[in-house]
Amino acid sequence: MLTLGIETTCDETGIALVAGTKEILSNQIASQVEVHSVFGGVIPELASRMHTEMFVPLLDRALKDAKVALKDIDLIGVANGPGLLGALIVGLQSAKALSLALNKPLMGINHVEAHLYGAYMSHEEEITFPAIGVILSGGHTALLYMESLGKYRLIGQTVDDAMGEAFDKVAKMMHLPYPGGPEIEKRAIEGNSSRYPLKAGHIKGRPYDFSFSGMKTAVLYTLFGQEGSIERGDLPTTTINDMAASFQNAAIKDVVKKVAAAADEYRCTSIILGGGVTNNRALKNEIKALPFRSYWPSPTLTLDNGAMIAGLAAWKYLNGYPASGLELQPLTRIPFC
Ligand code: KG4
Numbered sequence: 001m002l003t004l005g006i007e008t009t010c011d012e013t014g015i016a017l018v019a020g021t022k023e024i025l026s027n028q029i030a031s032q033v034e035v036h037s038v039f040g041g042v043i044p045e046l047a048s049r050m051h052t053e054m055f056v057p058l059l060d061r062a063l064k065d066a067k068v069a070l071k072d073i074d075l076i077g078v079a080n081g082p083g084l085l086g087a088l089i090v091g092l093q094s095a096k097a098l099s100l101a102l103n104k105p106l107m108g109i110n111h112v113e114a115h116l117y118g119a120y121m122s123h124e125e126e127i128t129f130p131a132i133g134v135i136l137s138g139g140h141t142a143l144l145y146m147e148s149l150g151k152y153r154l155i156g157q158t159v160d161d162a163m164g165e166a167f168d169k170v171a172k173m174m175h176l177p178y179p180g181g182p183e184i185e186k187r188a189i190e191g192n193s194s195r196y197p198l199k200a201g202h203i204k205g206r207p208y209d210f211s212f213s214g215m216k217t218a219v220l221y222t223l224f225g226q227e228g229s230i231e232r233g234d235l236p237t238t239t240i241n242d243m244a245a246s247f248q249n250a251a252i253k254d255v256v257k258k259v260a261a262a263a264d265e266y267r268c269t270s271i272i273l274g275g276g277v278t279n280n281r282a283l284k285n286e287i288k289a290l291p292f293r294s295y296w297p298s299p300t301l302t303l304d305n306g307a308m309i310a311g312l313a314a315w316k317y318l319n320g321y322p323a324s325g326l327e328l329q330p331l332t333r334i335p336f337c
């Protein structure tokens, strides 16, 4: 079975072709980071326009790369949310047009769920369930109890910023380029993580929820004072490095502590991770030191991509989930479970 996967939820156009449920024949990604970085964040209107420009050339490239033709496609998977409305519409309408023209079924996919599938499809071996699912991306931060693939219970989520978003915002305060996560990680290697005492938020009675916005404000006040403005000029390199290290360390400590406690409480031996923040080496080292088997997406599947969408669409289709009709709608928010 050949599945076309379409991803246009945010600032990456992703078109992929996947055979079966795991074999990636092509995974084309057009990143818009350079365009948005000038503004320090994603500009939705620009994102939609760039998805429109890139869609057909990227589809052509994926077909050539995979050495298949449009008529060989058996199923079309498309991320129909959560994401930016205009960006979602581009992918969804294109997917519907292809589904209609090729007379092939269409499968709407939850982008956040697909991030977890990214780790699943990166491993040959079967994962032992139940598992704790950990989503750490620019738009989402959540812990899930996974009874199996497709059966989830949300056990915690961020009450304010997503983890990647907090990295991006702290980086922006220090005039580091967008996206901030990789920049913070780079600076943190040179920095002293105990220079600034920072701590992520704790939500009373909700042990697996996250809160990063208080810590973000603490960074702002520490760097610029309570009345200060981030426009106040350049910071010394040591300040940037030490703050990057202190912030990264506090954010990771918080996540690792909650993941470990959740795995213990829910008696899980596996941890499945997804989302852009899983690129972070320090996070990976700390999670890997826990007494659980952790499953990470391969490097090309960490950031937004079409292969995780195609893979999950194929898995769902083969496991009896009904195909979506042409009435499938773009959803800026989708309740995860
Ligand atoms: O999964 P993703 O592409 O986007 C969403 O679906 O939201 O993740 C992008 C996020 C950005 O916030 C970026 O700063 C963060 O992942 N990120 C990192 C690293 N690489 C990417 N955060 C921390 N350390 C990294 N190495």
Ligand code: ZN
Pocket (backbone or CB within 6 Å): 111, 115, 137, 138, 275, 276, 303, 304
């Ligand atoms: Zn994503």
